[in-house]
Amino acid sequence: MSARVDVSRSIAPQAAGYDVAAVRAAFPILTRQVHGKPLTYLDSAASAQRPQCVIDAVNDYETRHHANVHRGVHALSQEATDLFEGARDTVRQFLNARSTREIVFVRGTTEAINLVAQSYGRPRLQPGDEILITGLEHHANIVPWQMLREQTGAKLVVAPIDRTGNVSIDAIDARLSDRTRLVAVTHVSNALGTVLPIRDIVRAAHARRVPVLVDGAQAVPHEDVDVQALGCDFYAFSSHKVYGPTGVGVLYGREELLTEMPPWQGGGDMILAVTFDKTTYNSLPYKFEAGTPNISGVVGLAAALRYVEALGRPQIRSHEHQLLDYATQRLLTIPGLTIIGTAPVKAAVISFTIDGIHPHDLGTILDAEGVAIRTGHHCAMPVMDFFELPATARASFGCYSDRSDVDRLLAALAAAQKVFA
Ligand code: PLP
Numbered sequence: 286m287s288a289r290v291d292v293s294r295s296i297a298p299q300a301a302g303y304d305v306a307a308v309r310a311a312f313p314i315l316t317r318q319v320h321g322k323p324l325t326y327l328d329s330a331a332s333a334q335r336p337q338c339v340i341d342a343v344n345d346y347e348t349r350h351h352a353n354v355h356r357g358v359h360a361l362s363q364e365a366t367d368l369f370e371g372a373r374d375t376v377r378q379f380l381n382a383r384s385t386r387e388i389v390f391v392r393g394t395t396e397a398i399n400l401v402a403q404s405y406g407r408p409r410l411q412p413g414d415e416i417l418i419t420g421l422e423h424h425a426n427i428v429p430w431q432m433l434r435e436q437t438g439a440k441l442v443v444a445p446i447d448r449t450g451n452v453s454i455d456a457i458d459a460r461l462s463d464r465t466r467l468v469a470v471t472h473v474s475n476a477l478g479t480v481l482p483i484r485d486i487v488r489a490a491h492a493r494r495v496p497v498l499v500d501g502a503q504a505v506p507h508e509d510v511d512v513q514a515l516g517c518d519f520y521a522f523s524s525h526k527v528y529g530p531t532g533v534g535v536l537y538g539r540e541e542l543l544t545e546m547p548p549w550q551g552g553g554d555m556i557l558a559v560t561f562d563k564t565t566y567n568s569l570p571y572k573f574e575a576g577t578p579n580i581s582g583v584v585g586l587a588a589a590l591r592y593v594e595a596l597g598r599p600q601i602r603s604h605e606h607q608l609l610d611y612a613t614q615r616l617l618t619i620p621g622l623t624i625i626g627t628a629p630v631k632a633a634v635i636s637f638t639i640d641g642i643h644p645h646d647l648g649t650i651l652d653a654e655g656v657a658i659r660t661g662h663h664c665a666m667p668v669m670d671f672f673e674l675p676a677t678a679r680a681s682f683g684c685y686s687d688r689s690d691v692d693r694l695l696a697a698l699a700a701a702q703k704v705f706a
Contacts (some may be wrong), residue, residue, distance in 0.1 A: 301602045305687045311336040316667045322655030324694040330681030342588035374589030379590045381511040386569035393534035394502040397521035402429040412438030415464045421448040421474040424664045448478040450626035468497045472504035476665035477626025478634030481538045487516040505603040507632040509598045529589035533582030550575040601684045605633040612691045635683035644676040654697035675690040
């Protein structure tokens with residue numbers, strides 16, 4: 286899977302019209318030093334950094350508008366509610382959902398998937414029914430289904446990955462059966478960067494009347510996600526992967542499905558009326574939002590999505606793709622380096638190993654050079670098992686990453702190889 290290329294001849298120019306220096310200037314953390322070296326942040330797939338506008342939006346909310354939402358008649362509560370519900374509409378527009386009733390605020394992708402497992406899956410699934418996932422999934426899109434399997438007797442069916450780290454539509458199609466009740470797939474693999482053909486997967490599943498949940502945690506920062514064009518039934522993502530705060534995320538669900546689903550958690554805000562005999566649940570999406578939400582997080586998420594829209598999703602994508610090509614080609618010049626995950630369509634994530642250096646040692650040496658990469662199983666242990674690896678090193682990029690990051694990564698890898706020579 287590794288190959289040698291002549292870097293000098295084949296590298297495309299940087300994306301024209303995309304001012305990455307200006308983008309970097311919007312992210313204050315990037316001016317930091319780590320261990321006396323300039324920070325080279327190549328861990329955006331784990332959590333992306335925040336631009337100043339997100340920090341300001343959260344700060345402004347906390348400084349001037351905070352109160353609890355939905356319940357108060359006083360000015361601050363109404364301002365907080367307006368910001369919170371305005372953010373819901375920003376998310377709706379970003380995903381091109383039909384209605385804000387389809388946008389549920391949750392803690393993140395993990396909670397969104399658990400919500401669907403417990404509210405959509407648990408009441409419906411019978412012993413022997415099947416949930417189809419792929420071999421590429423993050424643990425967040427495996428474990429909730431295993432828990433559901435324990436609860437219902439349903440089966441987990443896994444469409445395998447191939448040696449490039451791809452899952453073909455044929456591999457998925459072949460595993461759809463009369464017992465499949467839900468397909469739950471990642472849009473972009475966090476471990477390898479593989480982009481899955483969601484439209485084709487939805488088409489194949491819908492041909493059998495099977496709904497599709499998409500784990501969009503790694504796609505929203507990189508791909509142009511339009512839930513109507515994708516046709517999916519559920520789409521989950523986390524704010525912190527797309528330049529927003531931690532502790533907040535979104536479940537998009539088609540209104541017909543959300544309407545039929547029972548609430549997942551009970552408490553304040555998700556009710557219309559409560560007596561000791563009976564509770565009448567609130568309408569969508571509040572039925573799924575029990576308790577006080579992460580209001581400042583939601584405000585920050587909306588600022589992050591507006592920031593991404595202002596930069597331009599096609600522009601970010603094209604910049605990241607050129608960077609991915611540049612990084613791939615430069616990494617392949619390193620003796621003993623193997624890129625894990627060479628699928629034909631990839632997002633800005635590169636997993637790799639280097640002969641004779643454990644990924645954890647590599648991560649530690651790179652950290653001393655100010656280079657932040659991720660090492661380990663990336664919460665995708667079945668992917669590591671498939672490649673018979675304990676771990677990989679992973680460099681991942683965001684809208685602010687540039688060639689100097691890649692060049693510093695290369696220099697740090699050379700330093701690590703000297704240590705282990
Ligand atoms: N799915 C994928 C593909 C991910 O990369 C991640 C996080 O790394 C998750 C799900 C879980 O996201 P969170 O921890 O924000 O809930």
